[in-house]
Amino acid sequence: MEKRLILDTDLLQITINRLVEELIENHKDFQNTVLIGLQPRGKFLAQRIQKRLNERLNKDLPLGLLDTTFYRDDFRRRDTPLQANATKIPFIIEDKKVILIDDVLFTGRTVRAALDAMIAFGRPRLVELLTFIDRKYTRDLPIQADYVGRRVNTIKTQRVLVEWTDQGAENDKIWLVTNEEQ
Amino acid sequence: MTNLSVNHLLGIKDLTADDIQLIFQTADHFKEVINRPIKKVPSLRDITIANIFFENSTRTKLSFELAEKRLSADVVNFSSSNSSVKKGETLLDTVNNILSMKVDMVVMRHSSPGAAHFLSRNIQANIVNAGDGTHEHPTQALLDTYSIREQIQDLKGKKVAIIGDILHSRVALSNIYALKKLGAEVMVCGPATLLPRYISELGVEISWDVKEALEWCDIANILRIQLERQQLKYFPSLREYSLYYGVNKKLLDGLGKEIILMHPGPINRGVEISSDVADSKQSIILNQVENGVAIRMAVLYLLAQKRQN
Numbered sequence: 001m002e003k004r005l006i007l008d009t010d011l012l013q014i015t016i017n018r019l020v021e022e023l024i025e026n027h028k029d030f031q032n033t034v035l036i037g038l039q040p041r042g043k044f045l046a047q048r049i050q051k052r053l054n055e056r057l058n059k060d061l062p063l064g065l066l067d068t069t070f071y072r073d074d075f076r077r078r079d080t081p082l083q084a085n086a087t088k089i090p091f092i093i094e095d096k097k098v099i100l101i102d103d104v105l106f107t108g109r110t111v112r113a114a115l116d117a118m119i120a121f122g123r124p125r126l127v128e129l130l131t132f133i134d135r136k137y138t139r140d141l142p143i144q145a146d147y148v149g150r151r152v153n154t155i156k157t158q159r160v161l162v163e164w165t166d167q168g169a170e171n172d173k174i175w176l177v178t179n180e181e182q
Numbered sequence: 183m184t185n186l187s188v189n190h191l192l193g194i195k196d197l198t199a200d201d202i203q204l205i206f207q208t209a210d211h212f213k214e215v216i217n218r219p220i221k222k223v224p225s226l227r228d229i230t231i232a233n234i235f236f237e238n239s240t241r242t243k244l245s246f247e248l249a250e251k252r253l254s255a256d257v258v259n260f261s262s263s264n265s266s267v268k269k270g271e272t273l274l275d276t277v278n279n280i281l282s283m284k285v286d287m288v289v290m291r292h293s294s295p296g297a298a299h300f301l302s303r304n305i306q307a308n309i310v311n312a313g314d315g316t317h318e319h320p321t322q323a324l325l326d327t328y329s330i331r332e333q334i335q336d337l338k339g340k341k342v343a344i345i346g347d348i349l350h351s352r353v354a355l356s357n358i359y360a361l362k363k364l365g366a367e368v369m370v371c372g373p374a375t376l377l378p379r380y381i382s383e384l385g386v387e388i389s390w391d392v393k394e395a396l397e398w399c400d401i402a403n404i405l406r407i408q409l410e411r412q413q414l415k416y417f418p419s420l421r422e423y424s425l426y427y428g429v430n431k432k433l434l435d436g437l438g439k440e441i442i443l444m445h446p447g448p449i450n451r452g453v454e455i456s457s458d459v460a461d462s463k464q465s466i467i468l469n470q471v472e473n474g475v476a477i478r479m480a481v482l483y484l485l486a487q488k489r490q491n
Contacts, residue, residue, distance in 0.1 A: 070223035070483075071223060071224055071225075075487070076486060076487060084208065084211040086211070087215075120222070120223075121220075
């Protein structure tokens with residue numbers, strides 16, 4: 001197994017700050033905008049973005065968590081069973097601008113399922129996608145992110161490993177992992 | 183533990199404690215789903231489920247049907263009262279005919295103990311036992327224990343009394359298995375004529391005195407007198423049963439503690455439980471009904487996950 005560092009702690013923080021500035025540029029004071037992190041891994045990035053936005057705007061922005069397990073189109077087609085995570089959307093999304101947040105955009109199937117799952121909570125006015133790592137040329141569906149932390153060239157057998165201190169890692173880091181046997 | 187250890191839900195006896203916990207955890211998520219504005223998820227949209235009921239049922243059938251529809255499965259319903267069973271068709275023929283219509287899962291209630299086991303050995307579909315005679319009613323036991331867990335978190339060491347017609351109850355047997363697997367202590371209580379002889383072999387306490395049972399327990403699960411299953415007279419009259427075994431407010435007030443009251447329904451009001459007690463704050467009867475849908479969604483979802491594509 002070979003691990004290559006894509007983003008170190010400093011660069012990761014700079015990237016978050018840059019993404020937050022882009023969001024503020026488009027959503028100003030976030031009057032009618034809500035954040036939704038995709039479970040399980042988009043949660044940590046969403047919490048960082050919310051924290052930084054709160055500092056910048058001096059507000060307490062709402063953050064929801066959305067689990068897409070029951071909406072996936074690959075249910076029963078995967079080697080490992082799917083385990084659900086909590087969905088907590090403590091606000092109304094009807095007519096709101098929603099920013100979906102996930103750490104890695106790969107095939108686009110999670111985002112497709114997320115759009116389906118989100119509609120069960122109401123009809124948003126606008127939906128945007130923010131992703132930290134956009135894996136280029138790996139999409140199964142025509143889905144693109146509106147805000148991207150970093151675009152990387154990968155092949156299907158590689159995976160992006162995102163480590164957060166919130167999850168118990170020593171530092172915030174993002175790695176590209178290549179399995180040798182593949 | 184990420185998947186069920188069984189391909190069919192025939193009885194609680196076949197499940198491990200991990201299986202039960204997995205069903206509970208999955209049901210937690212489905213409970214959140216059924217409290218959303220849109221209570222439906224597309225998980226089972228490619229699955230067809232047949233509900234085959236050879237015996238009457240209101241809440242179990244409704245609950246399964248709702249669970250299936252909320253998972254977006256295609257549903258067909260069958261009841262024996264207006265079917266070819268009346269013309270002498272066998273169980274296997276009936277089910278095979280239904281399966282020829284490309285049904286993936288079968289939810290079956292039957293008056294013969296072991297009918298679901300028989301079916302699981304002879305057909306390809308996943309079987310969910312919705313009650314087989316006086317044998318097991320696994321989803322009822324799962325929703326009962328899930329409802330208790332909701333009130334007191336951990337069942338380990340908790341005392342549960344099952345009161346009433348144990349002999350004719352499939353709920354009692356499944357409940358005993360489920361509660362014991364989760365570490366609870368169980369007592370059965372009822373007239374000697376309604377307690378089966380083998381019951382002590384299941385590792386449960388026995389009492390013939392309802393007051394003693396109520397004083398002992400933290401949770402009382404009160405069962406219905408199943409008059410439709412009683413060929414003989416097991417007690418002199420309903421009035422006498424109610425007098426000696428009915429749970430009423432006076433009895434509960436004398437305990438000096440508050441216990442949780444359950445009943446799998448349908449209730450014979452004024453016989454095994456008085457109306458004011460059934461509708462009191464201590465009673466979690468309606469929680470049981472609500473949880474039934476979430477539990478059945480979890481069971482169907484987890485069994486579907488085990489299907490080969």
